[in-house]
Amino acid sequence: MTGSQTITEVDGERDATQLILQDIQSGIYGPGTWLKQIDLETRYGRGRNEIRRALDRLALKRVVEHVPNRGYHVYLSDGKQWDDIAEIRIMLETGIAAKVIAHATTADIAGLRDLANRFQGLLLSGTVLELYEANLAFHRAYVDLAGNVELHSVIAELRQRTSSAPVSQWHTRSRIEVSAAEHHEMVDAIEGKDEMRLKTLVERHIRQK
Secondary structure (H helix, E strand, O other), X not given: OOOOOOHHHHOOOOOHHHHHHHHHHOOOOOOOOEEXXXXXXXXXXXXXXXXXXXXXXXXXXXXXXXXXXXXXEEXXXXXXXXXXXXXXXXXXXXXXXXXHHHHOOHHHHHHHHHHHHHHHHHHHHOOHHHHHHHHHHHHHHHHHOOOOHHHHHHHHHHHHHHOOOHHHOOOOHHHHHHHHHHHHHHHHHHHOOOHHHHHHHHHHHHHOO
């Protein structure tokens, strides 16, 4: 993309909400960054009303925060919010363990293993964004095995509230390596139909401890 080329010339199919969210999650706009509407209009080639609606939608999702008479900034979450949302995710993602095991076919398990291998393969040469997207792909596949489309949407929204950029996904490099190993252990537990083991792994994986 050239400096004078707007986002809309490259990606005209996605609405402003998706484009702003993508830039927040890729770290272009970090936690606490003020989002000037005029700058967003120029960057995305969209009108003032569409940008305002997009910011309002993201504020409802608590991805950005609206401060009266000042504008919008990327939401800056605190430790309490992170812990609370982690608890919700644990309840949801351990709650589907039995269904995941019951529904997973040999092909599903092989596909999940491929995604775990992709994440692990990016450890040496992949960017943080590539690791982030590979991690999301693994977890989407895990949740999809439960057969509940709405659950996938709920978990995706919860993730948006606590991780405004890929770099915040893991505390240390060693934690990324542990996450890679946990992906494989989760696949092993599904393949071995070990529900309690799977629940333990999912909880540890989300807490990152």
